[in-house]
Amino acid sequence: MKQIQLTNRDIFKEMEALAPTYLAYDWDNVGLQVGAYNKPVSKIMITLDVLENVVDEAIEKHVDLIIAHHPLLFKPLRQLNMDTPSGKIMQKLVNHGITVYASHTNLDAAIGGVNDQLADAIGLTSSRVLVDEQSKSLVKLAVYVPISHIDQVREAISKAGAGHIGNYSHCTFHSHGQGTFKPLEGTNPFIGNTNQLEKVEEAKLETIVEEHKLSSVLEQMIDAHPYEEAAYDIYSLGNKGETMGLGRVGHLEEKMVLRDFVEKVKSAFQMENVRVTGNLDKKVKTIAILGGSGEKYIHQAKLKGADVYITGDMTFHIAQDAWQIGLAVIDSGHYAEKIMKDAVKNYLNDRFKDMGIEVITSTTNTDPFQFM
Structure with a gap:
């Protein structure tokens, strides 16, 4: 079986599932620092800081992507002077095609x-x-599914992050009823015939979704749903999620x-x-x-x-x-905060198991202090 080539975008998506960027303070600069979203990646290095010796380590170990806790770029650049420490770092990163991504106050x-x-x-x-x-904003998702496909749709939306309450997953409720629809000209219905009113035994599947996960949940729901046009409702909720x-x-x-x-x-x-x-x-x-x-x-x-x-x-x-x-x-x-290195490594290894991604932690000490 041919292995899918992952890109930086795929890695960023998983990092943002762990630490959503909306959690970052407005003065912070998280996400892509240097590099490209669509560049293929096979080796990742986790570090606390991006100093020149860390970049040298990445070059030596043939790293494609550095994930750092502390951003490389905090303020807008007015010039890129290769004689300065920051300029040398940027030059090495660009010359060796190494991408840098930061997850800072959002990961905190x-x-x-x-x-x-x-x-x-x-x-x-x-x-x-x-x-x-802040508390996570929640919405209620209700989707109408033929009885034959309710387990398939439930599993798809749960894997995408719907129905998580505390330490429980797959939290849903469904009720049975009858759905009606008439396929019009140009449709290709899963059930029924063109221009004939259909009555189908369906279930209304309801669950709770963190608002920032909604687009991903809907994408997986529609993919798993058998109908050409899935019918669903989204309700805003007054109750709040985890703080x-x-x-x-x-x-x-x-x-x-x-x-x-x-x-x-x-x-x-x-x-x-x-x-x-x-x-x-x-x-x-x-x-x-x-x-x-x-x-x-x-x-x-x-x-x-x-x-x-x-x-x-x-x-x-x-x-x-x-x-x-x-x-x-x-x-x-x-x-x-160096504790984040092993934690992020383990998280990514779990997400990309058997997908050709190697994740390592930087062994370079970036603590400027010595105790005498």
Whole structure:
């Protein structure tokens, strides 16, 4: 069987299923950074940053596509000077035909994204969003299907993302009734004859769909439906889906003293050193965590009951403020977000299993800090 040649567009589509671009902050620049949508791809490298040494690694390993957490391009380019570090990076990428795609604040906020990965790594339970940004908009889809094809259509729309409620999939409801239609001249009906009124036993299949998945669900529904013209309705819903946003707040299975919890964090994030504020002998249980730079959210962490707030890039006076309100802080640095490399690799390997795509993680260290 001939294998389908995948392109960057196919990879981007799966990345945006994990981390929809609408979740990105308006100041962010996510998606395609350098390259082309329709370029064939067979080898992908996941990295936290796109520095020149990372690009050199990609060239050496014959990588077609780099997927990064931190965007290569944050601001519009006014010039492309090949004497600058950024200019050299762009020149190497273009000369070697390497595409770069970034999934940043959208991957931070996404369910299953960076902050969930960090929370899972330290064993948090019952975690919820720290900084609420938005809830997924939901719609109700109702499609009318002949009884013989209801299972086929249900499976198609469920695989496309319809009918997911919490940890359950394939959530639908169907009721039976009679559909009528008259095929007119020029039609090629699945059931019935031209210019004759047909009465067919049908089912009304209803389900819930996240609005951003609707176009994909409809595409798969129409493809699986036997009728030349599928009849369906879409209803806007007032109820909201899962809340999306930055950071997570959860609980340890058992209380532990801060000193021991710090060691747990260091082990989970593979770090030799972290900065800490607070009483090291105090017992803690409720933990807030936000990857990257999260110092401005200390009050959200405190309001949501956190004993400890884990984040990066904490400045002196903000650390003092947290200390004064009784919130211990573990500054794990920005580089803790490297946890996304293995997670994205595993996600893509699962999506493109046996399809000729090799996914690797960058082994290049892009943390600028050394501890002496």
